Amino acid sequence: MSYPACLAVCREVPKACTSTGIVWETNVHAISPLVDFASHDQKNRWLPVIANGGLAALALTEPSAGSDATGMKTTFREDEILVNGSKIFITNGDVADIIVLFGKWAELGDGRDAISVAVIEKGAPGFEVIGTDKKMGSRASSTAALSFNTCRIPRANLLGKPGEGLKMLYDFLRKSRPSVAAQALGIARAAFEDAIAYVNDCPAPLKRLRFEVSLFSKRGDRRCGKAVSAKSRSSAS
Numbered sequence: 001m002s003y004p005a006c007l008a009v010c011r012e013v014p015k016a017c018t019s020t021g022i023v024w025e026t027n028v029h030a031i032s033p034l035v036d037f038a039s040h041d042q043k044n045r046w047l048p049v050i051a052n053g054g055l056a057a058l059a060l061t062e063p064s065a066g067s068d069a070t071g072m073k074t075t076f077r078e079d080e081i082l083v084n085g086s087k088i089f090i091t092n093g094d095v096a097d098i099i100v101l102f103g104k105w106a107e108l109g110d111g112r113d114a115i116s117v118a119v120i121e122k123g124a125p126g127f128e129v130i131g132t133d134k135k136m137g138s139r140a141s142s143t144a145a146l147s148f149n150t151c152r153i154p155r156a157n158l159l160g161k162p163g164e165g166l167k168m169l170y171d172f173l174r175k176s177r178p179s180v181a182a183q184a185l186g187i188a189r190a191a192f193e194d195a196i197a198y199v200n201d202c203p204a205p206l207k208r209l210r211f212e213v214s215l216f217s218k219r220g221d222r223r224c225g226k227a228v229s230a231k232s233r234s235s236a237s
């Protein structure tokens, strides 16, 4: 699928269901580091899981690393990789079959050049879903907190080489952020269309009242708008 087509889906699906849009969009973007940077063998291991209906998550954010994602504290160590750390706000995190996880390669220090990416499969020892957030909306799309306590994964789960994660991070952000804007556009458009339909379906006096109030508030003449509301209410009763 082309990128513009992907953005169009990200915009259109949330018009009907935001949660479905988020789950789909997260799946697409979470596997983009696999599509772009995984080896042939790694692609053969993980992409069929998703093609067969599996879900993916991408775990970047931590309690102390949000907008400044490079401040992450999760670490990868040793040849058979030992993962330690925690992640928050991870879409699909509790239900994903594979998690594309960002951390720092301990031997390379704590800077941006240590950022690396590994894949955690569901059920990996030491990996735990701590809980899911109770959100105001989009509740059918889960947002999870994850913990990695000396989680042991094979070296073959590392994408690229240790320290090659920063370019994967920027590539992911460059592709995923516009889809959040597309999603917001879809939701705003659906809300606008619903509002128009609601006003058009109102009984005639109400329709006139709404039109007059919106006209006056557009002019910034609130007192006048209130007077019209009161007048319309008394003539309607």
Ligand SMILES: Cc1cc2nc3c(=O)[nH]c(=O)nc-3n(C[C@H](O)[C@H](O)[C@H](O)COP(=O)(O)OP(=O)(O)OC[C@H]3O[C@@H](n4cnc5c(N)ncnc54)[C@H](O)[C@@H]3O)c2cc1C
Pocket: 026, 057, 058, 059, 060, 061, 065, 066, 067, 068, 088, 089, 090, 091, 092, 143
């Ligand atoms: C529903 C949901 C789903 C999510 N899904 C995922 C996911 O799947 N994977 C994942 O890794 N993350 C996910 N996130 C996390 C998301 O990427 C972070 O919330 C985001 O990066 C912001 O981080 P933060 O919440 O820690 O806010 P902060 O970084 O603490 O920012 C708080 C506020 O401060 C402002 N701010 C921050 N730094 C500066 C600065 N230097 N100068 C001026 N202003 C600044 C920000 O603009 C913001 O308004 C999700 C979040 C939500 C709400």
